[in-house]
Amino acid sequence: MMIRCSEKHRQECLAYLRQNPSLNLFLIGDIENYGFNQGFQTVFIDKDEFVHGIYLVYYHNLVIASEENRVDPQFVERLVQEYEIQAIQGRKEVLEGLALDAFSREECLFCELNTLKAESVSDPQIRQAQPQDAGRIKGLLDEVFQTDNEAAMIARRIETREGRHFIIERGGQVICQANSTAETAEAAILGGVATRADWRRQGLASAVMTALCGQLLSEGKKPCLFFENEEAGRIYSRLGFAPIGRWTLMLRQKEGSR
Structure with missing residues (x-):
């Protein structure tokens, strides 16, 4: 069931997203910075007894996160129409089953850094x-x-x-x-x-x-x-x-x- 989030959902949303804090950085950051009561941002949670995903609308952008790679195409189409969505982002596995004729698709690698390598360069004028x-x-x-x-x-x-x-x-x-x-x-x-x-x-x-x-x-x-x-x-x-x-x-x- 899709639920429009309010402040009472903050802890539940962030706990779910922090299972994968790097790949869910955009959603975590937007919720931490702007919460649930801004005109330019709306958050939905897909849940029953368990959470299945988070949908975050930021202006005309939609970011989707789901640890089980679950997405609701009909709900996405509704969001696209209602919020005049221009860009949709998420992990490849989450979005690969989503087909929207009006949208092109690009892919890139997502990388993270745990430790700088010893040969990393420095410059005293930085x-x-x-x-x-x-x-x-x-x-x-x-x-x-x-x-x-x-x-x-x-x-x-x-x-x-x-x-x-x-x-x-x-x-x-x-x-x-x-x-x-x-x-x-x-x-x-x-x-x-x-x-x-x-x-x-x-x-x-x-x-x-x-x-x-x-x-x-x-x-x-x-x-x-x-x-x-x-x-x-x-x-x-x-x-x-x-x-x-x-x-x-x-x-x-x-x-x-x-």
Whole structure:
């Protein structure tokens, strides 16, 4: 039976999700940070005498978790319509039986780090970013990923510690950076690993990741990340990251592209 969660379900939801704290990081973090009474977030629990799964709607995104790989396609279709869902995420095993014509499907490896390898690189010029660095971080991310980030949003995330950024500078420019995108008490998702084109293949990405991961591990948080690029995979493997599962992202296709 599907039940819309309220504050009274917090302990039950988190206990279920913490059976797999790394792979369920997004759901744990969103419940811890935003709870059950926000207009942009709604949580459902699939249960009878046992819990079978959690469905979390965050704005127009849906994340599904189920330890027994159980998903209700009709309920998902209802959520897609009601909340105008644009993206659905979850472990591959959970989503592989879900077929929605309007959505494409991508897969990547999900990895976590327990211990940094001894050969991990360090750089004395690495430092943790402050809010005033946001504009230069935006410049790097926009250049590398061809995006249009908001400096104010980056500054706010740094200030509130919603995300932490580590940077390397040369000549007044941020030339390399990495950051956490979501954190719980147990784990953190990393992303935004970027190096300016003329500074690549010098070990800078490894160095900045070493600094970021080292700080997280010292706080008892396991660094986690997604990747599908082989070159990135080699960097992460050298640092000590190991695959723990496959992750599926289903994206709503634009009209006319199907």
